[in-house]
Amino acid sequence: MNIRWNSVLALASLCLLGWYxxxxxxxxxxxxxxxxxxxxxxxxxxxxTTVFSPEGKKQYxxxxxxxxxxxxxxxxxxxxxxxxxxxxxxDNSVPKNExxxxxxxxxxxxSALNAVLTRDEMLYLTGxxxxxxxxxxxxxxxxxxxxxxxxLKTQDITSDEAVKINGQNFNSTGLKMVGNLRQQAAxxxxxxxxxxxISKP
Numbered sequence: 168m169n170i171r172w173n174s175v176l177a178l179a180s181l182c183l184l185g186w187y188x189x190x191x192x193x194x195x196x197x198x199x200x201x202x203x204x205x206x207x208x209x210x211x212x213x214x215x216t217t218v219f220s221p222e223g224k225k226q227y228x229x230x231x232x233x234x235x236x237x238x239x240x241x242x243x244x245x246x247x248x249x250x251x252x253x254x255x256x257x258d259n260s261v262p263k264n265e266x267x268x269x270x271x272x273x274x275x276x277x278s279a280l281n282a283v284l285t286r287d288e289m290l291y292l293t294g295x296x297x298x299x300x301x302x303x304x305x306x307x308x309x310x311x312x313x314x315x316x317x318x319l320k321t322q323d324i325t326s327d328e329a330v331k332i333n334g335q336n337f338n339s340t341g342l343k344m345v346g347n348l349r350q351q352a353a354x355x356x357x358x359x360x361x362x363x364x365i366s367k368p
Contacts, residue, residue: 207235207244218319224271225253227319231282241286250277250290251301252322254349273301275348277317288319298324298348306351309333312344322348330355336364 214234220226233246254274280294291314298310298317310333315326323346330344332353339362341355 204239208238210235227252228273243284245282245284246280248277248279248282248292250282251275252277252319252348274305275299275322276301279315284319290317290319292317296326300351305335307332307334307346307348307353310344310353315344317348324348324353336366338362338364 211234212232214229214231216229216231216234218226218229228251229245230249231245231247235244237243251273252275253271276299277290277292277297278299279292279296282293283291285291293314296310296312296315298315300308310324311331312326313328315324315328317324324344325346326344328342330341332339332341332344332355339355339359341359342357344353344355346353
């Protein structure tokens with residue numbers, strides 16, 4: 168009888184020890200599923216995003232290898248972004264109801280190694296930034312720098328890094344730049360050098 172009770176108590180003790188051990192296991196699998204405050208709300212690979220203006224016109228189209236969106240501060244991180252900006256006709260001779268039917272056209276292509284988009288539609292591009300015009304008649308054709316900020320609503324662009332601009336019959340370099348892509352205008356500041364290409368008749 169004593170042996171029977173000892174074996175039952177030993178078995179109960181082993182069950183209790185096993186249960187206690189399972190309760191104190193590291194829940195690393197569960198912890199990886201719990202969102203921390205500084206982690207993104209969603210992560211996507213090979214993403215394509217189209218943003219429309221309040222009038223229903225395409226404002227920009229963005230492609231990216233990887234996207235991380237943080238809902239708390241409204242920032243979105245892009246890896247290897249490619250952004251197409253759209254212009255829509257602003258011809259005052261066209262009646263308003265007719266201008267709504269005119270198609271918007273891609274006007275600029277922006278690329279970089281990384282980018283951050285804020286809630287107020289400011290795009291901060293970093294690393295091998297290239298801004299290319301998709302309009303052959305544009306006065307500005309290409310802008311190259313290491314970092315640039317683009318307001319996606321107004322298409323204002325700024326850079327506090329060395330900038331190289333190629334345009335119709337000219338090349339310029341400078342240490343800072345402000346401009347507007349919609350107006351095809353850019354002003355270089357500090358140590359500006361410009362080379363003009365003179366075409367012979």
